[in-house]
Amino acid sequence: MKRTxxxxxxxxxxxxxxxxxxxxxxxxxxxxxxxxxxxxxxxxCIRSGxxxxxxxxxxxxxxxxxxxxxxxxxxxxxxxxxLHVLHPHLGxxxxxxxxxxxxxxxQNISVLKKLACENVMILSGDHVYLMDYGGFMAFHxxxxxxxxxxVVRVPRAMTSEFGIASMDRSGNITRFxxxxxxxxxxxxxxxxxxxxxxxxxxxxxLLEAKHDDLDFGKHVIPYLVSKREISAYRxxxxxxxxxxxxxxxxxxxxxLADKPRLKLYxxxxxxxxxxxxEPPLVVTDEAGVSNSLICNGCLVRGDVRSSILSPGxxxxxxxxxxxxxxxxxxxxxxxxEVRNAIIDKGAVIGPHAKVGFGDPxxxxxxxxxxxxxGVTIVGKKTVVPGGIRIGTNxxxxxxxxxxxxxxxxxxxxxxxxxxxAHL
Amino acid sequence: xxxxxxxxxxxxxxxGTGAELSVLTxxxxxxxxxxxxxxxxxxxxxxxCVxxxxxEIAILAQYSPKSLxxxxxxxxxxxxxxxxxxVYxxxxxxxxxxxxxxxxTADALYQNIDxxxxxxxxxxxxxxxxxxxxxxYRPMLQYHRERGTAVTIAIKKVHASQxxxxxxxxxxxxxxVTAFREKPTESMFRSASLGIYLFxxxxxxxxxxxxxxxxxxxxxxxxxxxxGVAGYDFDGYWEDIGSISSYYRAxxxxxxxxxxxxxxxxxxxxxxxxxxxxxxxxNSRVSDSIIADGCIVKGKVTGSILFPGVTIETGAVVxxxxxxxxxxxxxDAWVSGAILDKFVAVASGAAVGARPRGVHAKRxxxxxxxxxxxxxxxxxxxxAAVQAGSLVEPxxxxxxxxxx
Numbered sequence: 046m047k048r049t050x051x052x053x054x055x056x057x058x059x060x061x062x063x064x065x066x067x068x069x070x071x072x073x074x075x076x077x078x079x080x081x082x083x084x085x086x087x088x089x090c091i092r093s094g095x096x097x098x099x100x101x102x103x104x105x106x107x108x109x110x111x112x113x114x115x116x117x118x119x120x121x122x123x124x125x126x127x128l129h130v131l132h133p134h135l136g137x138x139x140x141x142x143x144x145x146x147x148x149x150x151x152q153n154i155s156v157l158k159k160l161a162c163e164n165v166m167i168l169s170g171d172h173v174y175l176m177d178y179g180g181f182m183a184f185h186x187x188x189x190x191x192x193x194x195x196v197v198r199v200p201r202a203m204t205s206e207f208g209i210a211s212m213d214r215s216g217n218i219t220r221f222x223x224x225x226x227x228x229x230x231x232x233x234x235x236x237x238x239x240x241x242x243x244x245x246x247x248x249x250x251l252l253e254a255k256h257d258d259l260d261f262g263k264h265v266i267p268y269l270v271s272k273r274e275i276s277a278y279r280x281x282x283x284x285x286x287x288x289x290x291x292x293x294x295x296x297x298x299x300x301l302a303d304k305p306r307l308k309l310y311x312x313x314x315x316x317x318x319x320x321x322x323e324p325p326l327v328v329t330d331e332a333g334v335s336n337s338l339i340c341n342g343c344l345v346r347g348d349v350r351s352s353i354l355s356p357g358x359x360x361x362x363x364x365x366x367x368x369x370x371x372x373x374x375x376x377x378x379x380x381x382e383v384r385n386a387i388i389d390k391g392a393v394i395g396p397h398a399k400v401g402f403g404d405p406x407x408x409x410x411x412x413x414x415x416x417x418x419g420v421t422i423v424g425k426k427t428v429v430p431g432g433i434r435i436g437t438n439x440x441x442x443x444x445x446x447x448x449x450x451x452x453x454x455x456x457x458x459x460x461x462x463x464x465x466a467h468l
Numbered sequence: 469x470x471x472x473x474x475x476x477x478x479x480x481x482x483x484g485t486g487a488e489l490s491v492l493t494x495x496x497x498x499x500x501x502x503x504x505x506x507x508x509x510x511x512x513x514x515x516x517c518v519x520x521x522x523x524e525i526a527i528l529a530q531y532s533p534k535s536l537x538x539x540x541x542x543x544x545x546x547x548x549x550x551x552x553x554x555v556y557x558x559x560x561x562x563x564x565x566x567x568x569x570x571x572x573t574a575d576a577l578y579q580n581i582d583x584x585x586x587x588x589x590x591x592x593x594x595x596x597x598x599x600x601x602x603x604x605y606r607p608m609l610q611y612h613r614e615r616g617t618a619v620t621i622a623i624k625k626v627h628a629s630q631x632x633x634x635x636x637x638x639x640x641x642x643x644x645v646t647a648f649r650e651k652p653t654e655s656m657f658r659s660a661s662l663g664i665y666l667f668x669x670x671x672x673x674x675x676x677x678x679x680x681x682x683x684x685x686x687x688x689x690x691x692x693x694x695x696g697v698a699g700y701d702f703d704g705y706w707e708d709i710g711s712i713s714s715y716y717r718a719x720x721x722x723x724x725x726x727x728x729x730x731x732x733x734x735x736x737x738x739x740x741x742x743x744x745x746x747x748x749x750x751n752s753r754v755s756d757s758i759i760a761d762g763c764i765v766k767g768k769v770t771g772s773i774l775f776p777g778v779t780i781e782t783g784a785v786v787x788x789x790x791x792x793x794x795x796x797x798x799x800d801a802w803v804s805g806a807i808l809d810k811f812v813a814v815a816s817g818a819a820v821g822a823r824p825r826g827v828h829a830k831r832x833x834x835x836x837x838x839x840x841x842x843x844x845x846x847x848x849x850x851x852a853a854v855q856a857g858s859l860v861e862p863x864x865x866x867x868x869x870x871x872x
Contacts, residue, residue, distance in 0.1 A: 078745035079761075309744040310764065312777060312794070320545070320740025324729040325505030330756035330770075338745040341506070341761055344730070353745075 055170030056103030072170030207233030395431030403436030483530030572681030713837025
């Protein structure tokens with residue numbers, strides 16, 4: 046197999062994830078309790094034998110950079126190759142923020158030129174999937190085109206959310222439509238590509254001259270389709286683009302199914318992430334736990350049902366948590382009730398507070414387009430006073446310095462967002 | 469936390485056979501026996517070292533060191549992968565004139581005397597890797613400096629009923645050790661030696677020699693007569709795992725005394741399992757238990773400790789038991805008052821720890837205090853029973869007695 050180096054695009058704003066991406070990049074959003082979204086792509090890389098990986102960051106990269114460190118958990122701390130972070134930088138020649146996914150690659154064209162490899166794989170840090178890229182790489186070599194894109198079948202009703210590709214028998218893409226309402230094909234681009242390196246360099250130079258916000262989905266792929274220079278590799282496993290709050294919430298709770306489509310429980314090839322120093326989960330004799338994923342460092346004294354608890358969560362006695370996702374180090378106070386909620390890192394729900402109870406038909410007043418499916422979000426380090434009631438479709442966030450929000454009930458669809466947490 | 473390195477060379481004795489832990493130490497050193505849901509016994513000692521700012525730690529290994537070596541690796545989880553110092557494992561080697569196993573605790577030190585000679589440390593701390601305790605060694609070092617004795621040993625008051633298990637010491641008002649009796653049948657002395665020794669480097673270099681095999685008999689006891697041993701009183705948690713029953717008791721005590729592993733100011737460092745979160749299924753019932761990553765619980769678990777990757781199938785009941793990594797308890801199986809070593813499989817409908825009926829079971833019960841212990845990779849077949857207090861050797865298959 047020809048040597049392939051991977052670039053992971055991890056700079057997007059992830060605005061549709063609302064409060065969850067207020068203080069972190071989308072690839073660093075926790076998923077499945079102990080993982081961050083980018084862990085899946087990094088795990089795929091090392092399992093597929095790719096040992097040189099560049100991560101392109103831009104938007105609030107601190108938590109992402111801290112998470113990936115020198116790449117040790119993925120065995121990417123190498124003498125040669127290994128893991129590198131490419132952030133927008135100033136240079137002798139004109140330089141700027143990344144203005145599009147392909148523009149980000151163009152701005153690192155000098156890195157590309159120096160690479161000792163034949164192929165370059167472009168990946169996204171926003172996807173949850175387990176895939177051996179070996180098949181994709183072999184396909185690329187066999188197809189004989191300078192570019193290949195991974196595609197996956199999506200339900201016909203959802204073609205309007207993806208770039209949809211139509212292929213001829215040998216896999217060459219004959220047509221590519223961006224978010225069509227109706228389409229002859231239901232193969233969606235996964236946003237993962239393999240290019241012959243030299244071809245990519247000249248292509249980026251050519252297209253950057255026409256578009257300074259050069260984007261793979263918007264410009265590069267349509268151009269390649271028009272030139273008949275790209276073929277599609279069909280992936281048949283589970284693949285999810287964490288695009289919206291709703292897809293995040295439903296995909297997370299789907300992990301609780303009896304046989305989830307995402308196979309986390311493989312002893313021989315687990316998803317790789319940074320290890321924690323937390324003690325094991327402690328469940329006390331007054332607790333009740335069912336249908337949940339619970340990480341190390343959690344202390345459960347109350348009732349937990351159909352929920353996902355990241356490391357270090359404390360559920361006090363008499364508290365009830367249902368259909369919720371609790372990020373690291375949250376505390377749910379004595380007798381508090383939390384339902385249909387995402388509680389961000391370090392938040393505290395005061396004793397006997399009620400969060401997430403109400404009428405899901407009332408959409409969020411602040412972000413009706415993202416939050417209308419009956420879930421309440423409590424932001425990072427927010428402190429919810431004891432006894433208050435927070436409805437559903439609510440956005441609630443204190444500030445990072447002072448998490449405490451006012452002691453008053455928050456009605457369905459309403460919001461309270463502290464000063465430094467504008468959305 | 470103050471992490472300024474102390475000028476101390478630490479030697480952890482980890483070579484004992486741990487025969488008292490029976491089937492649990494058939495394939496591993498006692499220090500590498502799992503404890504507390506995700507730890508190995510030696511993690512407690514190593515974490516104490518790290519929290520006390522000790523940065524050069526040699527582990528003296530001899531018996532079945534493979535699992536210990538795997539566990540320690542290059543010391544990363546303890547932040548002991550250092551450019552200089554750090555943690556390393558020393559096993560008996562061929563030297564120029566002689567080649568022999570470590571013949572005792574003092575001999576193990578003597579065989580590594582070059583390490584002590586080349587060290588710039590002011591004192592040598594000698595620890596046992598097979599104890600579970602939380603201790604900051606810095607106050608002990610301070611005490612040692614103030615006393616100026618050749619040796620300071622850590623001591624702790626123990627209950628009269630426990631005294632025959634330990635080396636018991638008597639101290640003068642001034643804190644000097646005036647008498648030492650190893651495992652006395654009856655003792656008026658109230659304090660036990662904890663097997664934690666701090667030696668002045670020059671003293672240790674002068675004293676070690678080919679005839680000296682045991683630290684207590686050949687070094688400490690002769691020195692007491694010369695007023696050279698100080699006793700440092702320690703009153704924190706300290707547990708010597710001296711038998712299956714004390715291992716079982718100390719483990720399940722964690723359910724009451726969980727601060728030992730959950731203290732945010734004194735985390736116990738260990739290797740990560742890398743497994744996904746614990747999963748409690750729809751009809752599971754879990755209470756009063758410690759559960760590690762990667763467990764899948766579909767049945768009922770109470771009063772128990774599950775290590776990483778354990779599967780408890782639907783309808784199975786696990787009660788008052790300690791289940792090592794990657795065990796599998798089949799549907800409707802019943803496990804009570806038991807310790808299951810790694811990879812043990814209990815088939816559906818089988819029972820482990822059922823009430824003893826025969827004389828044979830009773831005799832075994834004396835050895836384990838009534839706890840059923842199943843060695844690594846043992847299998848209990850469908851419908852078979854392992855009685856309380858039984859010892860099942862590793863890789864044994866326990867068949868059902870009833871045949872159709």
